[in-house]
Amino acid sequence: MARRIAASNGDVPYLPEKRIEADADLLLAEYGEHFTVITAPPVPIDEIAELHLQLALEYKDMKALFPFADVHGAIWFERKTVGVDQSLDPKTNPSRLGRYHFTLAHEVGHWRLHREHYKKNPAERRLFDDGTSTPDVVCRSSEAKKPVEWQADKFASYLLMPRKLVYAAWSEFRGGDDGPIVIGELRSQFAGAALLRRGRLATTDEEKDQAVMEEFCAPLAKQFEVSAEAMRIRLEGLNLFVHERPKMLF
DSSP: OOOOOOOOOOOOOOOOHHHHHHHHHHHHHHHHHHSOOOOSSSOOHHHIIIIISOOEEEEEOHHHHOTTSOEEEEEETTTTEEEEEGGGOTTTOGGGHHHHHHHHHHHHHHHHHHGGGGOOOGGGOOBOTTSOBOOSEEEEGGGTTSHHHHHHHHHHHHHHSOHHHHHHHHHHHTTTOOSOEEHHHHHGGGTTOOOEETTEEOOSHHHHHHHHHHHHTHHHHHHHTSOHHHHHHHHHHTTSEESSOOOOOO
16 A cells, blocks of 8 residues: 655745855854864764754665655654665765765754744644654655755755855865856866766756866865765855856956
């Protein structure tokens, strides 16, 4: 018998990006006050989730739980439990470390931003066929644009790649140059190379530019223990990858 899925409907209040980043910074400060101040990457997301927030982490076969959905993570607020797909376990799949970290940070984002919006009457809580409760939020990659998922993605990015740490790492990575890089200037460095995006050959100009940026920032991604895609998106958001060099006033 197919299992019923409890999914979020995305009906959460609007949050500006500055508010989300401030909340991520606050969580880092809380962790620093109670444990260790984070002065260099990577951000210890496991310790933040399990030691500071007291969330239980469980690896689950998400394909078996949700056979008709592309689920990597889920969260049970009342149980204080985060479920991560077993394919992301970095102990058995080290190459998925970056994706695992982002998924865990994403669920921490739901905990910090959304748990007050998902309080339920226990009598109304939906169950799997085996009697266990369904998650409050089921995170599908196909629903990344929904407000509830977009907010959690932003939180994860800010938490794993804090602004100050990224700026410092960028400057060190570039030998003291803390300015942006024009994407067009990177293309010549990878001319003739087979450029891959998400495991397949990049074909469009946009995909090729993304592949070039991800190839370039791969050492930074390794330093922060995130995927090259997540690192590239964060650098673009900080205007460290740009399409045109900023005009100087003088």
